Amino acid sequence: MTQVTVTYLQQLNPAEVISSSKSLPEDARIELAQEITPEFSRFLYQSVGSELNWADRLDSTREQWEEVLRRPGSETWVLYQQGAPKGYVELVTEVVEAGSEVEIFYFGLFPEATGRGLGGVLLSEALRQAWTLGSRWTQLPAVSRVWLHTCSLDGPAALPNYQARGLKIYRTEVEETDVKDASTGLWPAAAR
Template sequence: MATGGRLRPVREIVTYVHMTDQEQFRPAAPVPGLALAALDRRSPLVVEVQARMGAPYGWGSAVRTAPEWDLWFARHPDRAFWLLSHEGEPAGLLACDLHPDDEVEIDTFGLVPEFVGRGLGGYALTLAVRQAWDLTPTVRRVWLHTSSADHPAALPNYHRRGFSTFKVEEGERA
């Protein structure tokens, strides 16, 4: 919320969830026409889709300038990207980082606004989690975080797919 040209901080709860074994994974029913495909990090869709996904939730990706994107990419040289598409249309994005000790962080996951509320989220997350576990043959943990500012169905969807909460942080963000 703006006050006198400045943003007023808002209260935020960040919830961290993980799976430590593939046996914990509970896939959603398939959705015909929904697919996940590798996306070259130089594709303009990486920026475009992240900006569209994040705009309703105040993600930094929604307002980054071109130089800020360049810096962001330079800070994450090994981040891998996949495009979610529904019947051939870009519907969302997955970005993963492989950390030491064979941990995969789902850094970015979501749908663009026009695909939210259409029953795609459960299977979209199913595709994302499968991809995360398949990143290397030795993955031992998949984790991510979500914010109370994100879509209200996000955290329940993570729990339905088998993620469990391992940390909660409360604070403020501008």
């Protein structure tokens, strides 16, 4: 077991979004994955999370994965550069008394895309899309909060990026976690 610090951050108003000072390179775009499949979602999850110990969804069945993707207010936005995926954000919405709360369920870059300033641009767009989700999902109440959590196992730029985009810490917890190797199954072992 490993001791992990979990940090919860939120925004309560779209005016709190602080956009990245950088812009996307000309050969990059961020696009909503319409009708995303569980297979593509899992590919994104594993490609980003294999080095960050993201293993919590690896035991999910295709049906469980599909259920999350098809919830009203669930969206996946993909960052492409030169035609290839380089990162993504998954938004999941829950309706509460105060309105719709959008969780940035998963967010990250492929390992080869880190350190290029793309994370701030992707997060800025993710926050904009989270706050305007009601314009695309008119059956849901207005968005009242956007939130996420990160932990000490995530990359060193994660928490500073979240705070630089205007997300504010509202809770931290320390927990014991059984850290699994998230790269297991990503690449088959070479035949001997």
